[in-house]
Amino acid sequence: MNSIFNRTSVRNYLDKVVEDEKIEKILRAAMAAPSTGNQQPWEFIVVKNKATLEELALSSPYSKCAKDAPFAIIPCHRKNGLKYEMYLDMDMSAACENILLEAVELGLGAVWIGVAPLQDRVEEVARILNVSENLVPFAIIPCGYPANEVNHQDRFDKSRIHYIE
Ligand SMILES: Cc1cc2nc3c(=O)[nH]c(=O)nc-3n(C[C@H](O)[C@H](O)[C@H](O)COP(=O)(O)O)c2cc1C
Numbered sequence: 001m002n003s004i005f006n007r008t009s010v011r012n013y014l015d016k017v018v019e020d021e022k023i024e025k026i027l028r029a030a031m032a033a034p035s036t037g038n039q040q041p042w043e044f045i046v047v048k049n050k051a052t053l054e055e056l057a058l059s060s061p062y063s064k065c066a067k068d069a070p071f072a073i074i075p076c077h078r079k080n081g082l083k084y085e086m087y088l089d090m091d092m093s094a095a096c097e098n099i100l101l102e103a104v105e106l107g108l109g110a111v112w113i114g115v116a117p118l119q120d121r122v123e124e125v126a127r128i129l130n131v132s133e134n135l136v137p138f139a140i141i142p143c144g145y146p147a148n149e150v151n152h153q154d155r156f157d158k159s160r161i162h163y164i165e
């Protein structure tokens with residue numbers, strides 16, 4: 001799968017609108033992720049509003065790039081009614097990775113900005129988005145057409161592989 005190897009964090013975006021069809025494809029990929037017992041704990045907030053993107057950019061010292069993104073996805077998880085709460089982070093991470101990979105497939109670039117498990121960031125993003133009581137923001141994923149050529153690294157390292165035969 002080329003998108004795995006072509007993916008890299010993209011933090012600078014062209015001032016170009018991303019088609020709604022592409023955003024939906026990205027969300028379709030997110031929801032195709034595996035989750036514990038297929039519990040699908042996710043909801044996705046799509047932010048296109050400039051003022052809200054600017055607020056998200058200020059939500060942590062490492063989220064500045066959200067400011068100039070045409071949109072950002074904020075994957076959130078439900079709080080209530082989950083069967084396997086202890087696996088939430090893994091379920092949400094799988095969805096986030098699918099978002100990053102589908103973005104590459106569509107000629108876009110994105111970056112995963114960590115929110116959970118840092119409580120102050122979770123609360124700040126929840127406040128900015130005015131999310132319902134039952135939702136917890138997990139990450140901020142700004143996305144857009146890359147402004148620069150994307151250079152990915154080859155991190156393959158044979159010494160990290162340990163066979164038991
Ligand atoms: C859980 C997680 C949290 C991250 N948080 C941030 C962040 O707050 N700000 C940011 O610019 N990048 C963030 N990143 C992106 C990493 O910095 C990036 O993936 C890493 O440096 C490797 O580079 P690459 O994605 O280009 O391969 C985060 C990545 C992960 C998986």
